[in-house]
Amino acid sequence: MHIYEGILAATPHGRELLLAGAAAAAVGTAIGLRKLDYERVPKVAVLSAAFFVASLIHVPLGPTSVHLVLSGLLGLVLGWAAFPAVLVGLILQAVFLSFGGPSTLGINTLVMALPAVACYYLFHGLARDGNEPRAFLAGFAAGATAIVLGALLTAAVLMLAGREFAAFGPAVVAAYLPAAAIEGLITGSVVVFVRKVRPELLDAPLLPSTCPEVIDG
Amino acid sequence: MGSHSGRWSVVSGHFWSVAGSIRGKCGLSAVLCLALPALAPTAAAAHEINVFASVEGHTIRGKATYHEGEPVRNAVVKAISPAGEEIGQTKTDDEGRFALDARLRCDHRLLVDTGDGHGGAYTLRAEALPKDLPEGDAAQAHDHAKPREHPAAVAAEESAHEHLEEIHDEIVQLREQLDAYEHRARLTDILGGIGYIAGITGVAYYYLGARRKRAG
Numbered sequence: 001m002h003i004y005e006g007i008l009a010a011t012p013h014g015r016e017l018l019l020a021g022a023a024a025a026a027v028g029t030a031i032g033l034r035k036l037d038y039e040r041v042p043k044v045a046v047l048s049a050a051f052f053v054a055s056l057i058h059v060p061l062g063p064t065s066v067h068l069v070l071s072g073l074l075g076l077v078l079g080w081a082a083f084p085a086v087l088v089g090l091i092l093q094a095v096f097l098s099f100g101g102p103s104t105l106g107i108n109t110l111v112m113a114l115p116a117v118a119c120y121y122l123f124h125g126l127a128r129d130g131n132e133p134r135a136f137l138a139g140f141a142a143g144a145t146a147i148v149l150g151a152l153l154t155a156a157v158l159m160l161a162g163r164e165f166a167a168f169g170p171a172v173v174a175a176y177l178p179a180a181a182i183e184g185l186i187t188g189s190v191v192v193f194v195r196k197v198r199p200e201l202l203d204a205p206l207l208p209s210t211c212p213e214v215i216d217g
Numbered sequence: 218m219g220s221h222s223g224r225w226s227v228v229s230g231h232f233w234s235v236a237g238s239i240r241g242k243c244g245l246s247a248v249l250c251l252a253l254p255a256l257a258p259t260a261a262a263a264h265e266i267n268v269f270a271s272v273e274g275h276t277i278r279g280k281a282t283y284h285e286g287e288p289v290r291n292a293v294v295k296a297i298s299p300a301g302e303e304i305g306q307t308k309t310d311d312e313g314r315f316a317l318d319a320r321l322r323c324d325h326r327l328l329v330d331t332g333d334g335h336g337g338a339y340t341l342r343a344e345a346l347p348k349d350l351p352e353g354d355a356a357q358a359h360d361h362a363k364p365r366e367h368p369a370a371v372a373a374e375e376s377a378h379e380h381l382e383e384i385h386d387e388i389v390q391l392r393e394q395l396d397a398y399e400h401r402a403r404l405t406d407i408l409g410g411i412g413y414i415a416g417i418t419g420v421a422y423y424y425l426g427a428r429r430k431r432a433g
Contacts, residue, residue, distance in 0.1 A: 006338060007328070010301065038425045045418040049411050056407065058283065092413055096406035175331075 003108055003154060005101030007161075014161040021157070022106025025087065028113055032083035040081060043201060047074050048085040052092050055099065059182060066179035072146035072187045075116030076127050076139070077194075077201055082116035083109065107157060115149035127191055128204035135195050135207060136188040143187025144180040151176035266292075266337030268329050269396050271389045272345045277317045280393065281309050281329045281337065288313025289331060297326040322350040 008014030036044065047070070054068040074082040087109045093099040100108050119142040126138035151173045195207035266289055270279030277296070281289035294315045296305035309315045309329070319325065325341040343352075 007330075007336060036421070036425075038422075038429060041418055041421045041425065045414050045421075049414045052410050052414065053407060058287070088414060088417055092410040096410045 003100075003104050003111065003157060005104050008107070008157070009103055011162045017157055017161055018103055018107055021104075021108075021110045025083065025106040025109035025113070028080070028083035028110065028117070029087050032078075032080040032085075032113075035080045036084070040078075044078055044081050044085045047077055047082075048088045051085060051089040055093060056097070066176075066182060068183060068186060069112060069147060069150065069179075070143075070183075070187070071112045071116040071150060072119050072139075072143035072183060073190055074113075075119035075146060076124060076142050076187075076191065078116070079120040079124070080117055082120070083113040086113040086116065111150050111153045111157065112146075114153065115146040118149060119146045124202075127195075127202055130205060130207070132192060132195075132207055135204075136192045139188035139191030140184035142184075142191075144184035147176055147180035147183045148173070151180075266329055266331070267396055268327055268337045268339035269393055270325075270327055270339050270341050271385070271392075272319065272341070272347070275319050275347055275350070277305075277319050277325060277327070277341060277346075279315050279317075279327060279339065281313045281315070289329060292329050292331040292336075295328045295330070297328060299324050299326075319346050319350060322346045322348070322352050 008018050051070050051074060054070045056067070058067045071082070071086070074085055078085055087105070090100060090105055090108055090112075094101050094105065122145065123138045123142040127135055127142070129135050129138065155170070155173055191202070192207070194201050195204055199206045266281055266283060268279060268281050270277050272278075279294070281292060281294070283289060288311070289309055290311050290313060292309045294307050294309060294317065295303055296317055298304045298321065304321055304323075304325070305317045305319075307315050307317045317327075323343045323346075325343075325346075327339045327341060328336060329338070330336040
């Protein structure tokens with residue numbers, strides 16, 4: 001999902017986009033930090049660490065390989081605080097793993113954190129539902145939606161950057177559809193697990209540890 | 218990025234020592250010294266995809282891999298001149314390999330793009346390309362800085378050509394291995410990153426705690 005270093009800096013529109021992305025990411029991070037209180041710091045740290053590591057786990061899939069992004073999960077649990085979590089994760093990925101780099105930090109933060117915040121507003125309510133399948137569905141939808149939105153943002157950025165990237169746009173979105181499905185399944189499972197073990201992470205009531213069949217019946 | 222260029226200088230150090238030991242063994246003269254800059258590692262910006270290329274005759278051959286060594290299949294490879302013009306395009310095969318005919322003797326910036334926002338780049342220096350190609354804009358600057366070759370050295374270069382090709386292949390393999398090693402995400406990197414997150418958490422607590430004290 002990273003827009004890699006150097007590709008946008010090559011065109012004038014790309015440079016404008018890098019600046020705009022950095023500005024937007026700074027605003028998002030400021031809002032996230034403002035909303036961050038004492039009790040939520042560990043949540044942000046844990047999810048930032050999860051985000052940092054998740055990108056290393058590649059799942060081979062047909063001709064390509066996909067990796068987890070976890071932006072949907074970050075959004076559901078953190079809301080606006082997903083911005084600082086993603087920013088920290090990306091800085092460390094750039095320093096230690098040479099994913100991305102200093103100039104693309106802002107735009108990459110935006111591409112991953114903005115869908116996360118959107119998922120918070122879209123699915124946070126459903127994720128707190130007392131019905132287990134519905135909680136799973138909320139997690140699945142958040143995970144998948146965050147990836148699709150991220151891919152759309154990436155495609156839009158590449159298209160706006162101009163000429164030679166325009167053709168990549170639709171391919172970017174298509175390439176991320178299987179990743180979105182996997183991400184959805186993982187996020188759904190994590191949401192159900194968290195609801196049964198530590199529901200306060202999602203500010204939600206405890207989900208009884210029973211089989212789905214029992215609830216259905 | 219600073220730490221990264223540091224790593225590269227370490228690698229180039231390795232290469233020079235490797236090159237030096239090969240030179241000692243084969244007893245090849247100054248010819249090899251002239252030929253070796255072509256093999257010296259160039260500034261390859263590392264990304265999610267590792268790109269590596271070398272020259273064989275008039276063909277640029279290269280390979281693109283992901284961090285885990287998985288080949289990058291069916292990705293577009295573009296060669297960009299120092300002036301920013303596209304001077305060639307091809308695609309990677311099932312093994313992540315690609316080949317491209319060099320038409321200009323200038324720095325080739327090879328961009329590999331999988332189409333889903335993943336990509337990588339590698340810069341092949343003009344010196345690595347054969348001298349009979351028309352010069353591109355950036356190549357001239359390098360050439361002026363380089364001392365002219367003696368005719369005897371040119372003759373020796375031809376006779377040593379076969380040796381050179383073998384050594385070239387070996388060095389290419391070594392470079393591929395080193396490149397893969399250098400770009401592999403290491404456990405220490407991951408633990409270091411998580412350590413930083415713990416540290417940042419501590420700093421966040423410090424400031425939030427100070428704010429709370431003032432408020433309370």
